[in-house]
Amino acid sequence: MTGNALAQVGVFLALLVLFARPLGGYIAKVAKGERHRLSFALYPIERLALRALGLSSDPGHPPNEMTWKRYAASVLIVSGVGIVLLVVLQLAQGSLPLNPHEVGAPTFGVSLNTAVSFVTNTNWQTYAGESSLSPLTQMLGLATQNFLSAATGIAVLFALIRGFSKSRSDTIGNFWVDFVRVTVHVLLPLAFILALILVTQGVVQTFDTPAHVTTLEGSHQTLALGPVASQVAIKQLGTNGGGYFNVNSAHPLENPNALSNLLQCLAILLIPAALCFTFGHLVSDRRQGRALIIAMFAVFVPFTLATVAAEQTANPRLDPVALDTAPSELQPGGNMEGKEARFGITDSALWATATTAASNGSVNAMHDSMTPLGGLFPMVLMQLGEVIFGGVGSGLYGLIVFAILAVFAAGLMVGRTPEYLGKKIEVREMQMASLAILLPAAMVLCGTALAVMVPEGRAATANPGAHGFSEILYALSSGANNNGSAFGGLTANGDFFAHLQSLAMLVGRFGVLVPVLAIAGSLAKKQAIPASTGTLPTHGPLFIGLLVGVVLLVGALTFIPSLALGPIVEHLQLHTPGGILP
Secondary structure, rough: OHHHHHHHHHHHHHHOOOOOOHHHHHHHHHHHHOOOOOOOHHHHHHHHHHOOOOOOOOOOOOOOOHHHHHHHHHHHHHHHHHHHHHHHHHHHHHHHHOOOOOOOOOHHHHHHHHEEEEEEOOOOOOOOOHHHHHHHHHHHHHHHHHHHHHHHHHHHHHHHHHHHHHHOOOOOOHHHHHHHHHHHHHHHHHHHHHHHHHOOOOOOOOOOOOOEEEEOOOOEEEOOOOOHHHHHHHHHHOOOOOOOOOHHOOOOOOOHHHHHHHHHHHHHHHHHHHHHHHHHOOOOOOOHHHHHHHHHHHHHHHHHHHHHHHHHOOHHHHHHOOOOOOOOOOOOOOOOOOOOOHHHHHHHHHHHHHHHHHHOOOOOOOOHHOOOHHHHHHHHHOOOOOOOOOOOOOHHHHHHHHHHHHHHHHHHOOOOOOEOOOEOOOOHHHHHHHHHHHHHHHHHHHHHHHHHHHHHHHEEEEOHHHHHHHHHHHHHHHHHHOOOOOOOOOOOOOHHHHHHHHHHHHHHHHHHHHHHHHHHHHHHOOOOOOOOOOOOOOHHHHHHHHHHHHHHHHHHHHHHHHHHHHHHHHHHHHHOOOHHHO
């Protein structure tokens, strides 16, 4: 690995912490309903939104708080309505305005898949953005869900945190208040600022008809345009990832240069990282938030460096032709297939790990063209449960579920009832935590097994053997963990994969979200207890190491057998003469 690569990764991580820490404090104020510097401009919007929902906007008479069941029902209602409306919008887009490309309606299977994808914050794309959906559908449907699905994840995190901070309470907050506050005070201002900056860098933001240009070779080309910058900003900040263009952030009108690439990559991890600091503020112990973000970095940094190293290693099949494939300060070397020359290997590998760690799913290079090991590490980051940063809100509440599992395991080791943040972890919490961890994993493995067994699944792969298996495994890992990125090489817009992925995305979202709210409700009813000499400190190196170990161990035990059939065997084949293992 070159010094340049290490410097780029180091600068990126330093900038991330620099921006995430103050943002975390700001989000904590929003969660508590406190005044902040933007209150004068944003509170009128909040009051208007609450009134539209039929709720009181008077600070002296706040809306009634909800039990965890009512909170979960509200989440399911807003998600269900969002799916129905988005399906109808796609099917009707051919008859609606703002359709300069005159695109018709997609099939029902693709429409349902897209609706489920954006409502669950997955943004898996079975369509070609600029040629399949009108600007109206992208703005009114997809961009709107980019805000709402992200706000839902953060709202559920707030509810879980209240489960720790409340004592002997049947309620965990009001979903609609949390939902509105996150959208108005966090997502809207951040997306507005980032969109303006991206426009200055050349990201398109227009309602003009497609541009017709003459290339340097003298041929003619039609360039699709649209309101791109506004959608790119929220797709990154909300860990959504759905690109306006089919090639996503590898498109020069969506990601024009190195600065726009850096800003978008930072935006992917910004809110998930900031929420760790928010957690510390809300539980009145900032050390707890720091412990969680250190645990995230302890996994993310090695995986990123390993991906960079794998991609800076050239294909061994090129050795006989005596090519100079070593990376240096003058040439990228390694594996440049499928990567933008504007970004190179380091920025492509960094983006690949950031987008799969953070449940974002956008890409600035083709993951299908990565080396077997270079593709393995991003795949594993998804399979760990999207808890290393993860989606906005969902990543942190997923990691807290693993923290509950870690303190339970530690309690068993010393024969004590485990505690986390002053609350005893008992049977109810462990049942729900087990569901939240196992349901997405089961969906990945069972879905992959089904896809390789039926003719429709095998026929959708463009590559036979181990790589074809990797494409299917990656797709199900992406769907069931609400990531949305794809290896490519898989025809996923047929009925089989469209419906299978829809099911996977629903299980991955609500199979975790509902158990997390059940945990929140259970914890809120308990009396907080003071720490004793037998309490495991959950802010020190021992707990951080235990948490990282539990995350990696659960992931390894669950997925190593399937990985051995895909990227691992493909790597061995690549380094075996003739490409076939004996």
